[in-house]
Amino acid sequence: FPITNVAATASSENIGDMGPGQTVDGSGLNADDQHSVEPTDMWLSSSLPTAPQPTWIQFEFDDVYDLYEMWVWNSNQLLEPVIGFGAQDVTLEHSLDGENWTSLGEFQIPRAPGVPNNAHDATFDLSGISAGFVRLTVNSGWGGILDQFGLAEVRFFFVPVAASDPAPAVRDLGVPLDVTLDWRSGRGAVRHEVYLSKDEAAVVDGTALVDTVDTTYYQPGTLEYGQIYYWKVNEVNDAADVPVREGEVWEFSTVENFIVEDFENYSAENPIWETWIDGLGFGAAGTPGFNPGNGTGSAVGDDTQPSFTEETIVNSGAQSMPLFYDNNKAGAANYSETERTFDQTQDWTTGGVSQVSLWFRGQAASVGSFVEAPAGTFTMTGSGTDIWDVGTAGDYGDEFHFAYKTLTGQGSIVARVESVDNTDPWAKAGVMIRESLAPGSAHAFACVTPENGVASQGRIDTASTSFNTAEGGITAPHWVKLERSIAGVFTVSHSTNGTSWVPVSGSNPTNIQMGSSVYIGLAVTSHNAGATCQAVFSNVATTGNVSGQWVNQDIGIANNDPEQLYMALEDSAGRVGVVNHPDGPASSQTGDWTLWAVDLAEFADQGVNLSGIKKIMLGLGDRANPVAGGSGTMYFDDIAVGNPVQSETLGLNLLANGGLEDGVADPWSTYGGVTAEVVTQLVGAAVPEDPIEGSSCLHLNVTGVGANFWDVGLQHQGHVFEAGKKYTLSVFMKAKEGTLDINLKPELAADPWTGFGAEVVTITDQWAEYSITTPVMTADVDPAAITLHIGFAAAEFWVDAARWYEGDYVAAN
Ligand SMILES: [Ca+2]
Ligand SMILES: [Ca+2]
Numbered sequence: 001f002p003i004t005n006v007a008a009t010a011s012s013e014n015i016g017d018m019g020p021g022q023t024v025d026g027s028g029l030n031a032d033d034q035h036s037v038e039p040t041d042m043w044l045s046s047s048l049p050t051a052p053q054p055t056w057i058q059f060e061f062d063d064v065y066d067l068y069e070m071w072v073w074n075s076n077q078l079l080e081p082v083i084g085f086g087a088q089d090v091t092l093e094h095s096l097d098g099e100n101w102t103s104l105g106e107f108q109i110p111r112a113p114g115v116p117n118n119a120h121d122a123t124f125d126l127s128g129i130s131a132g133f134v135r136l137t138v139n140s141g142w143g144g145i146l147d148q149f150g151l152a153e154v155r156f157f158f159v160p161v162a163a164s165d166p167a168p169a170v171r172d173l174g175v176p177l178d179v180t181l182d183w184r185s186g187r188g189a190v191r192h193e194v195y196l197s198k199d200e201a202a203v204v205d206g207t208a209l210v211d212t213v214d215t216t217y218y219q220p221g222t223l224e225y226g227q228i229y230y231w232k233v234n235e236v237n238d239a240a241d242v243p244v245r246e247g248e249v250w251e252f253s254t255v256e257n258f259i260v261e262d263f264e265n266y267s268a269e270n271p272i273w274e275t276w277i278d279g280l281g282f283g284a285a286g287t288p289g290f291n292p293g294n295g296t297g298s299a300v301g302d303d304t305q306p307s308f309t310e311e312t313i314v315n316s317g318a319q320s321m322p323l324f325y326d327n328n329k330a331g332a333a334n335y336s337e338t339e340r341t342f343d344q345t346q347d348w349t350t351g352g353v354s355q356v357s358l359w360f361r362g363q364a365a366s367v368g369s370f371v372e373a374p375a376g377t378f379t380m381t382g383s384g385t386d387i388w389d390v391g392t393a394g395d396y397g398d399e400f401h402f403a404y405k406t407l408t409g410q411g412s413i414v415a416r417v418e419s420v421d422n423t424d425p426w427a428k429a430g431v432m433i434r435e436s437l438a439p440g441s442a443h444a445f446a447c448v449t450p451e452n453g454v455a456s457q458g459r460i461d462t463a464s465t466s467f468n469t470a471e472g473g474i475t476a477p478h479w480v481k482l483e484r485s486i487a488g489v490f491t492v493s494h495s496t497n498g499t500s501w502v503p504v505s506g507s508n509p510t511n512i513q514m515g516s517s518v519y520i521g522l523a524v525t526s527h528n529a530g531a532t533c534q535a536v537f538s539n540v541a542t543t544g545n546v547s548g549q550w551v552n553q554d555i556g557i558a559n560n561d562p563e564q565l566y567m568a569l570e571d572s573a574g575r576v577g578v579v580n581h582p583d584g585p586a587s588s589q590t591g592d593w594t595l596w597a598v599d600l601a602e603f604a605d606q607g608v609n610l611s612g613i614k615k616i617m618l619g620l621g622d623r624a625n626p627v628a629g630g631s632g633t634m635y636f637d638d639i640a641v642g643n644p645v646q647s648e649t650l651g652l653n654l655l656a657n658g659g660l661e662d663g664v665a666d667p668w669s670t671y672g673g674v675t676a677e678v679v680t681q682l683v684g685a686a687v688p689e690d691p692i693e694g695s696s697c698l699h700l701n702v703t704g705v706g707a708n709f710w711d712v713g714l715q716h717q718g719h720v721f722e723a724g725k726k727y728t729l730s731v732f733m734k735a736k737e738g739t740l741d742i743n744l745k746p747e748l749a750a751d752p753w754t755g756f757g758a759e760v761v762t763i764t765d766q767w768a769e770y771s772i773t774t775p776v777m778t779a780d781v782d783p784a785a786i787t788l789h790i791g792f793a794a795a796e797f798w799v800d801a802a803r804w805y806e807g808d809y810v811a812a813n
């Protein structure tokens, strides 16, 4: 093992950049360790008569090493055979501290030939010597005329005596609690002092000694979830000059939690509702294994899916638990709960755990409304994908808000559509007669749109394709009329004034068979599931046998009524603790997967014995004081117990949208001749493929190569590099073809654009991760940017999974 970080000093040096440092910096050496003939690749002492004699050169290591060998390349200038600057007779000395020296004796170094590519001229055996310093005093040179001597290069080798090759690797993440710490022993070590602590200082200063072992592994046995640990191993060899070799401080973080339930193991053969008991239970009364259910308004599972679980809306893996709740269900308690009883009681006190966490997702609240004010004027809002063929062929339905009464037999409805918001050119507001309130119901519809005029539309058969005849050039306010004949024929007409009516141009009366009793009323769709469309109606009038008061509801739009989400734990003694989600009833209307972490202390405070957990319950409503409420569907995934956050500081990505998963480039920006576009497929790659991480990455097309490679760039701005910290940039890149140079440069984002560890990397047509680690910042760098100079060549490439984090490189997950 060569010693790096050697510092050299000498009694004197010649002018012309021929200092002692040239002997320890690899200068002049080629890949085969052969030295050049360049004078500036070598050390030469001063020729002045005043230069101190004897001439010496001294080497200082960054630590005390157990030395093995010393190689010497003698002075090797072209004139060496003539002049003879090379050292001939030398005295070698070594020292631990640079003050007390021990002589190794006198040696001779062969003369170098003065030709290019000269291999080392001498090898000295230094085994058995522990030293922090080595000094070489020149007693005579090969020239014999001048007291001016030189060397081309030296190299020291050492016997590794400190512990090395730690496992887990330095900065490893997610290390299991039962990990065995492992290392490679230093040479000659007879025992090993293991230091381990969450407190880095206690390891550094040596107060965290946990054991002294004669093996090269150690099993801590007492680690905690979600913690960063620091450790080192001091190697002990009582017979050595330096009996204790201090180890480097290493670090790793432990796995954050253990999974209680990920819902991946349920199937048609092992139905989820036989483990997660709901209000329906399972089996048949009177037969073995029958479970009558828990008497609440819940229904777990989805028997339309092969696994009887949810397979599309999942937080992780391939399955989650759907839970339908109905807190107004006849014959059931007015809350909805599912419960799992553990086969064996769970001890949730080991491993330093503090939280139980759960991923859940609900469905958004309805945005539909229907208000009459002033009398005779109705303002409606609605969302929905469309009143049209939403869904899959054979199972089409509509999504809209509907206000209706009941019509029996023939009749008609008229309205003046005063306005309809342009949430889409095909947003729709109008009058409808509908067989049922199911999304795929047969219906007839006369509507006004923002940009496509007035239309006669409908669906003749349940769940089948819709029909449309539109007449353009018409906008609200406008009148529409829909008539149903005794034979079930529907006719649409429209009017500018409510008195003279004409058919929608090109439309025909259409026979749509429905039962005698149907729904008749007003319909609004935003034609945009993310938008709310408002429409205003006046002069609403019906004929025929129309009965009932106005009722309004969403049709075909999945919404949740507000209900309180709760988690409950029961211990083996039957003590129950309940914790409500802090969002209150709105917790059921969270439309995105949401992590909910509950302090276990909240259950302990209610008397639950955390070391004997028997049952976990998830529910909606108030299980202590049930009151009639609403309905909806919730999804649950990944119940875990641990410490979810602590280890995130190790390798925590500081880059927003580093993986381009936002679907837009922002906050990435470019300058110079390049276009950047977020893509989900690597079109143009040798083989079309997906991004390396997630579902999107950034495609860059460099077209305007300038005079300098830094004239074109990709940047992530708005950073501050904090004093005392170093950072690492890791980024995956792939060229469309061949290779491409990229300069990674974390920098001051202002003149003079100081770089912190700039480095040109060469990317290939295969995804690979490239990284650069900055030096420790000596002062805050603000404003700072992570910049990629990409102006080396006109080419296309992709960027993904970029990370910027404190410290040294951490492998991507
Ligand atoms: Ca050299
Ligand atoms: Ca799952």
Ligand SMILES: [Ca+2]
Binding pocket: 659, 660, 661, 691, 692, 693, 694, 695, 696, 697, 800, 801
């Ligand atoms: Ca990505």
